[in-house]
Amino acid sequence: MSANPLSCATCPVRSRAACSALREEERGELARIGHHQRLRRGQTLFAAHDEPAHCATLISGALKISSFGEDGTERILSLVHPAGFIGEMFAPVADHQIVALTDSKLCVFSKRDYERAVERFPALGRALLRRSAEDLFESRALIDLLxxxxxxxxxxxxxxxxxxxxxxxxxxxxxxxxxxxxxxxxxxxxxxxxxxxxxxxxxxxxxxxxxxxxxxxxxxxxxxxxxxxxx
Amino acid sequence: MSANPLSCATCPVRSRAACSALREEERGELARIGHHQRLRRGQTLFAAHDEPAHCATLISGALKISSFGEDGTERILSLVHPAGFIGEMFAPVADHQIVALTDSKLCVFSKRDYERAVERFPALGRALLRRSAEDLFESRALIDLLxxxxxxxxxxxxxxxxxxxxxxxxxxxxxxxxxxxxxxxxxxxxxxxxxxxxxxxxxxxxxxxxxxxxxxxxxxxxxxxxxxxxx
DNA sequence: CGTGCTATTGACGAGACTCAACGAAAGTGG
DNA sequence: CCACTTTCGTTGAGTCTCGTCAATAGCACG
Structure with a gap:
């Protein structure tokens, strides 16, 4: 887990990710509590049954969120694209696995830190809400498809x-x-x-x-x- | 559309709905901008293509959110149960119809008012986020099922x-x-x-x-x- | 140049849809 | 309150799609 300092200025998703709702100095503060992480194709970010202590914004690449049936067959519930947010902040503990489909870069935060940031910066909370609504929309599109x-x-x-x-x-x-x-x-x-x-x-x-x-x-x-x- | 004053004290979902995150006086303020609405079985809350100007918390009954294929066949994307929140605050305009499955009671707000309330009461935003995450979880469970x-x-x-x-x-x-x-x-x-x-x-x-x-x-x-x- | 892995293609059979008839329940109007 | 109509639910018979099994072909890797 590389602990590069975050460089928001050159971030390809800085205009679309949740943190884009923040003002310059607020974002700087957020950057201080997060760090970059690279995932190679096939690597898993969170495994099933983990109590996820982190959350993250996807910068580049693609992830999948999947669950596994009793027989071990995988079921993909959702894809995550750049600017997407991972980390079921409040969801019941889900047996979901999150794996990189391609080499990916993420902006990772400790969940506790991030929650504190949400409390301090209401705009961040609203941005998350918007993202969540979009995810919900995506999910429903998939349901529609299925x-x-x-x-x-x-x-x-x-x-x-x-x-x-x-x-x-x-x-x-x-x-x-x-x-x-x-x-x-x-x-x-x-x-x-x-x-x-x-x-x-x-x-x-x-x-x-x-x-x-x-x-x-x-x-x-x-x-x-x-x-x-x-x- | 009956404009009964809201009576949060006896509300059956007051401990679970989004507004439960508010303090007493904050909730009172929210109550002032909302009103009750009854829906009979089969009545629609928002029709497809409406630009939804309202949002609501379901108090009792059950709703369905559905989309319609070109051939007119209905596709149910989600059910809404008591304490559930309706109103895709930020989602792209969705051709979703929301219809009561059984006689229902709701707590309706103008979207603009509610958004202002979210800005003023950060706890409300966080509660919405939690609800949204739960909806997302539900959606994924349905995907899993499908x-x-x-x-x-x-x-x-x-x-x-x-x-x-x-x-x-x-x-x-x-x-x-x-x-x-x-x-x-x-x-x-x-x-x-x-x-x-x-x-x-x-x-x-x-x-x-x-x-x-x-x-x-x-x-x-x-x-x-x-x-x-x-x- | 093998060696895995992924993708394609075919033959076959089980499971789900279509069509159709019937029965039950709910709403309507006398 | 009852007959009527309409909608909803159940059940059966036939068809077709999609899953299963199996063989083959492309690709990336060492």
Whole structure:
């Protein structure tokens, strides 16, 4: 765990993360109680059953939040994208594991310190609330995706969601991007099997809606038809 | 819309709702800017596409938050139980409809007023954050339920969730309760059809895990086995 | 150039949806 | 209070999607 001093001035998410709600000097104070941490692909931030003593803002990369069934099968509950906040401040102890999907950088704080900061800087609390609302919105979008839809619709919807997440501007999705997840992880999120995901991707490519390059690269060819399926 | 003055002293959720974080006199001030509202079963609080100008705490009854696909099929994203907070304070404008499942009572506030109150009373903001985190947790539980499970598991899990929600104490679920939702709504939440839900309920009763009385009454006979399926 | 791992593709079968009929409950109007 | 209508719930038979099992192909690594 490297204890680099935080350098907010060059932080790529300084305009979107929760701390962006703070004034200059307040942010400086927050920076003093936090530190950077790097996570390599596959490394876990918090393991299931941990009493999480930390919280963090994701600076770059991507994380997944997943739970595990009794049979050990993984279930991905949510993805975390840059500027996202991790640390279920008040949630019941959840058996959630948080793992890096790609090499990632985070801004980590002790939970106690952060809670104190929230009390001192009300704006931070409001910013967290906003983030939380966005997470909730995302979660509901995923629920929407999981509910009564065909596998083809699910896969299409996920591609669109990924395209949106890959783009910096939230309004227009990226036309070409790399999937941050493996097929298995995608399947886990959608409640499908690897095989079904693979088949539907093949079908989407056959029908000319997308183009695949390598195993992760996706180019959206016909966004309109894709949206009709997955939106 | 009846404009009864709020009477926090006798409010059944005064110890659990967001406003419970406030001190006596602060709560009094909040009460002055809010009013009670009754909703009959089936009435909608906010319709899709409304720019919601209000937010509310649910006092009694039950609400559903749902979205609608292009084909008009309803998709229930979340249930709201007493003490729950409604009003996506900061979320992107969502095409979500909020409808009463049973006759309900709410504590309604203008969004602007409430936001001002949040700024003035930081504790309120923190309480909202906690609520939001719980909602997020609930949402993720639903996602968990929707992901790769058999219809029997889904139905079992939903019964357990309902039992938990029906009980006042969050630790031990109610043994006997009324479903707040119709079969169709249940099906909508689980991504199943009415028929499948009905069949699985019949099966659970045949196998002695539950007992049905009327169309809504549920008695949990064998919580252990039910938990093994749906937990 | 093997060696794992991930992804793709095919054949088959179980589980969930569709369609359809029937029964039960709830609301309506006389 | 009762007959009527409407909605909701249950049950059955047939179809189709998606999961399971298995074999093969691409890729990254040493």
């Amino acid at each position: 509910g009564r839809r065909s596998s083809l619709q699910k896969v299409s919807g996920m591609l669109l969601a990924m395209a949106r997440a890959a783009s910096d501007s939230p309004c227009h999705p990226a036309a070409t991007f790399d999937l941050p997840v493996t097929r298995g992880e995608m399947a886990g999120m959608l409640g499908l099997t690897i095989e079904t995901v693979s088949r539907q991707l093949s079908k989407l490519e056959r029908d000319g809606l997308i183009h695949r390059s390598g195993t992760r690269g996706i180019e959206i060819v016909d966004a309109a038809r894709l949206g009709r399926l997955g939106g | 992901g790769r499970r058999s219809s029997l598991q889904k139905v079992s899990g939903m019964l357990l969730a309902m039992a938990r929600a029906a009980s006042d104490s969050p630790c031990h679920p109610a043994a006997t309760f009324d479903l707040p939702v119709t079969r169709g709504e249940m099906a909508g939440m689980l991504g199943l059809t009415i028929e499948t839900v009905s069949r699985q309920l019949s099966k659970l009763e045949r196998d002695g895990l539950i007992h049905r009385s009327g169309t809504r009454g549920i008695e949990i006979v064998d919580a252990a086995r039910l938990g093994r399926l749906g937990g």
